[in-house]
Amino acid sequence: MTVNRRHALGLGGVAAAGVVLGSPAAAASEEEEIVAVDAASANRKIARTYAREVTRARGTWSSYIGVTGADAAAVEERADEVVEAYSVNKIAVATAVLDKVDRGLLTLDQRVDVTADIVIRDTDGIFGLDGAYPSSVTLGHAMAALLTLSDNTAVRLCGLVCPAAELNEILRGKGFVHTQVVPVANPNRFFLGTTTARETYTLLQKLVGGTLLSAASTEYLLTVLRSLSSFTDGIRLDLSSEERLRVATKAGWFNDGRNEAGVVFDTAGKPMITYSLFASGPFRGDAAANDTNFGATHPALRARQEIGRTLVDSVGRFSAETALTFKARVYQPSNGG
Template sequence: MTIRVNRRTALGLGTVATAGTVLGTAAPASAEAEVPAATPQQVARRVARAYQRETTRAGGNWQAYVSVADSAGETPVVAVADDPDLRIEAYSVNKIAVATAVLDKVDRGLLALDQRVDVTAAIVVPGGDGIFSLDNAYPSSVTLGHALAALLTVSDDTAVRLCGLVCPAAELNAILVAKGFPNTQVEPVANPNRFFLGTSTPRETHELLRALVAGTLLSPAATTFLLNLLRSPIAFTDGIRREMSSAERARVATKAGWFGTARHEAGIVFDAAGAPLLTYALFADGQADPDNFGATHPAVQARARLGRVFLDATSRLAGTGARHRLTRQRPSNGG
């Protein structure tokens, strides 16, 4: 059972105040523009202030872990650690973990991206997010690569079930445990090939993303495949990437999750050369307007403003580690 605690009841202004004891006394928001963000520590302070401001404005419950790459060492500078080890329902953010398990089997030669999976009327989630519930053409089949693309770009719910056909819940969870993520687990149901998307913690989601860009989670080919999906133009644009140009959006790999009152998002900001700069895992629920799953929801608006801060605050820094270049996608006029 997950215990929910309102962070403002427990902590006053939130655990960023604790981060302030590590990073320095939090300055007022007006001071942000006066302090050049030239070091990871300065960026972290600016991100911490923005997080405190935006989450207070949005209200509700927040759990988060955000770090800034530090070229002076392998350990990133922690900007936000707000209940980072609280195990909570991750919803569609855990589709990254699902894809990781499937791609691990691809890496081991047990699956192939070009193998086909059957899409039957019984497996389609009625009215679910995504595209499979819209085409009214079943039975049919798609490649596993197609299913993963739908899973991570338009967050297709039926694609979760398609992944379950090739990676059952028990096996999926075992793969994640073996990779060091015991709290990032799907929730099995009676049918072994189906599951709820389950739980994670902000810290584990953050560490999974860092392992991905570090090349320790999957093979180079699988890493590139996964990051290209999360950075694609049709990946989630209402939150972190909303106030960005198309070129700026391509520098952000992101995955959102929403259900009930929850509005989550996790991802990575890259520098212009493709090296990771900032990693974020933002989990929120309990805000006003719970029936609004659009861009005007308070938590989604808060993330949009934070995304702009993430990008602007890191503009003078270079990322660390392997570079992940993206093949730019451009609109086509057919033909």
């Protein structure tokens, strides 16, 4: 594992690598709680949790975690290795569509047709549950389903307005040469493709930095990703409702891959931690059982739950200068009527 070991225990040089992996000194160090009072101590706290949890979960991880104001990454492991992104790349799909919205080529309120032949009945999302086709929805509704419920029919709906070749060209133009979808014979359809941990991290950093999209599109994308309807089985599982609203996240899974990437905000709306976690098996336990387990009990998701709790706990005791703030909407439950 090539995680930044000096952050893991607050030690220097390569000596830390020998300490992390089960020595008496490591056991003693685990008992010493690190309180995140600045970016450097947040780095150490995050790196320690990451090292412990991915060792426990096993598998192969490509990861990048950065704290605003820190001199170096808290975690940087196989960050430039091209990996299957799975549904994490739906953020990239939405970015390309919103780029066209920003250029006046599309609008969120324009309608897209939902025909029977475009619906994927894979139990993910909501379009496969409808049963009433043909119908239509707004592009904004389609992307909300894409990002919250990870609806795969919504991928095809986005492809109707942003074909695969154009989508990849938009992403390359923004500097994301490895974050690409896989074209097929139908130009309006594609498979979700590849990325690297560093590129996904950079995409999210540009998003919260206000340089990826317009202010309106940035707010739209971050609001959807922070919705309480969005993914909660990983980073956000062990968080309160208020804490979940401060985490913009997107997960992706297929075969033995279990991925998640997002941003943690402090209570003032400042983006403080950005994470990009891509993992594939074999993980701890039975491989066949793990490959068919896409829920919260999977070893990789157990690891992300612990990492998520640490990320949120590392935010709030210190601040940092950021160009923009993004306040989450206060959760207001309703009983209908």
